[in-house]
Amino acid sequence: MDDVIDTTRTFSIGELARLAGVSVHTLRWYEAEGLFPRDVPRTSGGRRVYAHDSLAWLALLGRLRESGAPIALLRDYAALVRAGSGNEAERLALLRGHERSLDAQIESLIACRQVIHDKARGYQEALVARGLL
Amino acid sequence: MDDVIDTTRTFSIGELARLAGVSVHTLRWYEAEGLFPRDVPRTSGGRRVYAHDSLAWLALLGRLRESGAPIALLRDYAALVRAGSGNEAERLALLRGHERSLDAQIESLIACRQVIHDKARGYQEALVARGLL
DNA sequence: GTACGATCTAGAGTGCACTCGAAGTCAAGG
DNA sequence: CCTTGACTTCGAGTGCACTCTAGATCGTAC
Numbered sequence: 001m002d003d004v005i006d007t008t009r010t011f012s013i014g015e016l017a018r019l020a021g022v023s024v025h026t027l028r029w030y031e032a033e034g035l036f037p038r039d040v041p042r043t044s045g046g047r048r049v050y051a052h053d054s055l056a057w058l059a060l061l062g063r064l065r066e067s068g069a070p071i072a073l074l075r076d077y078a079a080l081v082r083a084g085s086g087n088e089a090e091r092l093a094l095l096r097g098h099e100r101s102l103d104a105q106i107e108s109l110i111a112c113r114q115v116i117h118d119k120a121r122g123y124q125e126a127l128v129a130r131g132l133l
Numbered sequence: 134m135d136d137v138i139d140t141t142r143t144f145s146i147g148e149l150a151r152l153a154g155v156s157v158h159t160l161r162w163y164e165a166e167g168l169f170p171r172d173v174p175r176t177s178g179g180r181r182v183y184a185h186d187s188l189a190w191l192a193l194l195g196r197l198r199e200s201g202a203p204i205a206l207l208r209d210y211a212a213l214v215r216a217g218s219g220n221e222a223e224r225l226a227l228l229r230g231h232e233r234s235l236d237a238q239i240e241s242l243i244a245c246r247q248v249i250h251d252k253a254r255g256y257q258e259a260l261v262a263r264g265l266l
Numbered sequence: 267g268t269a270c271g272a273t274c275t276a277g278a279g280t281g282c283a284c285t286c287g288a289a290g291t292c293a294a295g296g
Numbered sequence: 297c298c299t300t301g302a303c304t305t306c307g308a309g310t311g312c313a314c315t316c317t318a319g320a321t322c323g324t325a326c
Contacts, residue, residue, distance in 0.1 A: 014272065024273080025315055033313095045322050047273055060252065067245035071313070088256045089265065095253040102246045106239060112200035113235045119193065120228040123221045132222065147302065157303085158285055166283095178292050180303055204283070 011050040020058040035061060035074050037081035067102050144183040153191040168194060168207050170214035200235050 017024045031040055031048075037057065040048045061074050073094070080091045127133040150157045164173055164181075170190065173181045194207050206227070213224045260266040 012272080013274095023315075026313090028274090029314065043322090045273085046275095047322075060248070063245045063248045065313095067242055067249070088260050092253055092256040092260065095249055095256070099246060099249050099253060102242060102249065106242050106246070109200055109235060109239050109242070112196045113232060113239070115193070115196045116200070116228055116232050116235065120225055120232060123225040123228070127221050127225065145302080156285075159283090161305090162284065176292090178303085179305095180292075198283095 005052065007052050009052045011052075011054065013048045013050070016050045016054055016058070019055055020062070022058065022062075030061070033071060033075060035071070035078050037078050064098065067098070068105060069098055073098065138185065140185050142185045144185075144187065146181045146183070149183045149187055149191070152188055153195070155191065155195075163194070166204060166208060168204070168211050170211050197231065200231070201238060202231055206231065 011019065013024045013027055017027055020027075022030075027048075030036065036054075040050060040054075042048055064074055064077075077091065077094055080087050080094065124133065144152065146157045146160055150160055153160075155163075160181075163169065169187075173183060173187075176182055197207055197210070210224065210227055213220050213227070257266065
């Protein structure tokens, strides 16, 4: 199997924003907040040049955000990656911690769903009883 | 079976806040935002007197909020209840709509959980391989 | 060389849902 | 009567995560 990922591919901020589904404003803001695991290199003219793996990194950040992780957690995780190998136990603990909070969130949502479903069923039955459904 | 709920029981704002697990500030703010299905009566001195069913109402609002419903949805729902019977179909549609969004949320969280779990497993295996776990 | 779109920085603005502060009123205990 | 604590209104402040603006610069296409 050939490698299908071109590891020499780089992205401009506009390209990366489009591919990652975030705004260029957000990318600059993420950088300022320390959410990248290494400094983003620049062209001689000062423009950002993102490495090919930035997309995967942003995908992971996106999953963390989507699941309710605060920016501070992404910052902590980025700092661990930035510090280099040797802190895998800490990275694991951070991810496991978020996984637990995710479990709690899912449980809570399922409970809410049940309550709302029951309430809806009440209205549904009332409508059926009156021949309106 | 005797009725175990005292329907004549009323609550002061402080009591209700404590029982419902919200702040008195929030109760006043909810009222100002039109989140109650009827006007909250007052004593001659101007203090709010909440009816016994306010607790159940707040529990429902709490479930809706906990599951990501914006205040606007609670306001719309309260307006329907306030308008009285006859709009059960609309109430049902509103609740069903939120139930759908809840399904989507739960699915999304499960997908996030998978991604994060896989990432954590990577670190775990690396630690095991190095005899650190 | 100039037009044009993409990018740059620093900092201000936005939306949501509270959350708090100030200054005053009410009601029960001593 | 007086203190104390819960309550009142109104409006300002908070935290989060962007989101946008202004004004300048870069780089490619004509």
